[in-house]
Amino acid sequence: xxxxxKIPNGLPIYLVGKLVNDFDPIFCQVCKESxxxxxxxxxxxxxxxxxxxxxxxPKYASNLNISYAFDNTNELKTNINWxxxxxxxxxxxxxxxxxxxxxxxxxxxxxxxxLRSFIxxxxxxxxxxxxxxxxxxxxxxxxxxxxxxxxxxxxxxxxYYKNKLEMNGVEYELPIYKIPTQNPLFMMEDDDEENKxxxxxxxxxxxxxxxxxxxEPNSAELRFYPGGALQLNSRGNYLSVxxxxxxxxx
Amino acid sequence: xxxxxxxxxxxxxxxxxxxSNLIRAQNEERNEKxxxxxxxxxxxxxxDSVFLAKLLLEINDSVESSRYFLSAAFSYxxxxxxxxxxxxxxxxxxxxxEAFITDAEEGISRINSIKKEQLDITxxxxxxxxxxxxxxxHYGLTTTDAKSYMEKEFGQDLTNDSIRAHxxxxxxRKRVIIWGGPQGREYHIYxxxxxxxxxxxxxGRTSLFAGSIQDRVTKEFRIRFENLDYNKEIFILxxxxxxxxxxxxxxxxxxxxxxxxxTPNFSLKALGVLRxxxxxxxxxxxxxxxDELDLVDSDTLFNGLTDETIYNxxxxxxx
Numbered sequence: 001x002x003x004x005x006k007i008p009n010g011l012p013i014y015l016v017g018k019l020v021n022d023f024d025p026i027f028c029q030v031c032k033e034s035x036x037x038x039x040x041x042x043x044x045x046x047x048x049x050x051x052x053x054x055x056x057x058p059k060y061a062s063n064l065n066i067s068y069a070f071d072n073t074n075e076l077k078t079n080i081n082w083x084x085x086x087x088x089x090x091x092x093x094x095x096x097x098x099x100x101x102x103x104x105x106x107x108x109x110x111x112x113x114x115l116r117s118f119i120x121x122x123x124x125x126x127x128x129x130x131x132x133x134x135x136x137x138x139x140x141x142x143x144x145x146x147x148x149x150x151x152x153x154x155x156x157x158x159x160y161y162k163n164k165l166e167m168n169g170v171e172y173e174l175p176i177y178k179i180p181t182q183n184p185l186f187m188m189e190d191d192d193e194e195n196k197x198x199x200x201x202x203x204x205x206x207x208x209x210x211x212x213x214x215x216e217p218n219s220a221e222l223r224f225y226p227g228g229a230l231q232l233n234s235r236g237n238y239l240s241v242x243x244x245x246x247x248x249x250x
Numbered sequence: 251x252x253x254x255x256x257x258x259x260x261x262x263x264x265x266x267x268x269x270s271n272l273i274r275a276q277n278e279e280r281n282e283k284x285x286x287x288x289x290x291x292x293x294x295x296x297x298d299s300v301f302l303a304k305l306l307l308e309i310n311d312s313v314e315s316s317r318y319f320l321s322a323a324f325s326y327x328x329x330x331x332x333x334x335x336x337x338x339x340x341x342x343x344x345x346x347x348e349a350f351i352t353d354a355e356e357g358i359s360r361i362n363s364i365k366k367e368q369l370d371i372t373x374x375x376x377x378x379x380x381x382x383x384x385x386x387x388h389y390g391l392t393t394t395d396a397k398s399y400m401e402k403e404f405g406q407d408l409t410n411d412s413i414r415a416h417x418x419x420x421x422x423r424k425r426v427i428i429w430g431g432p433q434g435r436e437y438h439i440y441x442x443x444x445x446x447x448x449x450x451x452x453x454g455r456t457s458l459f460a461g462s463i464q465d466r467v468t469k470e471f472r473i474r475f476e477n478l479d480y481n482k483e484i485f486i487l488x489x490x491x492x493x494x495x496x497x498x499x500x501x502x503x504x505x506x507x508x509x510x511x512x513t514p515n516f517s518l519k520a521l522g523v524l525r526x527x528x529x530x531x532x533x534x535x536x537x538x539x540x541d542e543l544d545l546v547d548s549d550t551l552f553n554g555l556t557d558e559t560i561y562n563x564x565x566x567x568x569x
Contacts, residue, residue: 249479
């Protein structure tokens with residue numbers, strides 16, 4: 001049975017084109033309310049989520065759960081080549097995503113492409129969402145990506161101190177705020193600096209901030225556990241990017 | 251056939267195999283020149299006895315289980331598989347059935363008093379025992395290492411081919427696990443810890459574990475963000491390993507070998523540290539499994555059939 005997700009442009013596939021640079025394979029999971037592209041490696045995992053309702057028989061849609069793994073080959077790059085230009089991807093041309101048993105069809109009035117899974121029903125990496133921790137609102141993701149790029153060394157130190165985020169000791173100049181949390185671990189005085197610090201790999205933070213800055217989200221936040229993992233989450237109208245970075249043990 | 255009937259049939263077959271191998275070993279006692287066959291039969295009897303004892307322990311028959319562990323301990327002791335024997339005696343102590351404790355303590359004391367100088371290394375079996383001793387003393391011996399230690403500790407100048415042949419023999423007897431070879435490539439020889447009566451003396455040590463993927467159990471672990479320092483996937487190894495063992499692999503190992511991890515019964519060898527499943531909480535994975543299981547946290551994976559390296563954290567892990 002045919003089932004179609006319609007989205008206003010090809011921006012998500014442009015982002016898949018970015019994922020291809022850092023992840024192999026690219027996983028995809030289609031269910032009744034979303035199409036999710038995922039990448040996972042030792043210290044970073046990413047979910048690119050398209051929220052949309054499929055157009056098909058509601059009974060079929062409610063049971064929809066198909067997984068794919070796309071080999072990061074030239075074939076994949078060729079298939080999504082048209083979308084890898086940002087100007088093409090941002091054009092207001094309706095994109096149709098149609099999931100089939102072992103392939104995903106992408107089409108609009110200019111392109112008709114098929115992404116074929118190299119494994120039937122592959123196991124999908126589990127990428128949990130961090131809902132607690134210290135949360136910092138990021139106003140300008142591009143600026144953040146530039147700041148991360150300029151940091152020297154392989155490891156970035158992040159410190160939340162007096163309502164400001166410092167990266168490797170450099171104060172991040174953008175407006176930030178703390179989201180109240182119920183976890184008593186984070187109910188600490190501001191002068192408890194060491195307990196509000198964590199470390200991550202610069203390369204992972206750079207990949208994440210660049211990816212999240214590739215579209216204009218309605219909100220973006222950086223969330224972390226003191227001494228623990230880090231999450232960058234940017235949300236738009238129908239598209240969101242969630243990047244989970246592991247901590248670096250110091 | 252239900253699981254209980256299958257288990258009963260399996261136990262009956264094991265009892266038959268144990269008896270048959272013990273009788274064969276007895277028949278070989280007459281051959282004074284070469285005790286290889288006798289010892290092979292004893293090792294097989296010991297291996298099956300341990301497996302049967304583990305099955306009996308699963309159904310809470312600790313008396314019968316201790317009886318078979320003791321039988322295995324004696325078989326192994328007689329064949330010169332001292333580490334296997336010691337593990338059986340230790341397991342009996344762990345179970346704690348009073349009727350068997352004295353035998354176990356005496357056995358442990360007897361084995362601990364054996365000195366390497368007592369080995370008769372003029373015979374083939376003596377050389378085998380000497381190599382076995384070295385492999386359990388120095389985890390992960392290469393052929394070259396083994397040759398050097400044989401000379402240093404036993405005064406035996408063996409050729410590489412001879413070392414390889416002895417190691418292969420020990421592998422056939424399930425005492426060790428090898429990766430590497432053939433045709434001049436180095437063997438890397440590790441003690442077979444997975445099949446011991448108890449692994450309790452070996453936590454924290456790096457060894458090689460052979461098996462295949464039975465189930466993916468990553469969902470049975472809850473992510474603890476405060477500790478998460480590595481993305482991992484977690485699997486149950488094949489059912490012939492008792493008690494069950496789980497294997498944690500780095501995410502890069504999983505995604506780069508997706509075909510391997512989705513091929514039923516694909517044979518693997520995993521090199522890694524033996525830990526308990528709860529230890530993974532330090533890496534951000536809190537186990538929600540009903541039982542605590544032993545875990546191999548692997549940093550190198552080999553194709554079990556070809557011994558080809560399919561993942562090495564140091565060289566192809568990346569970030």
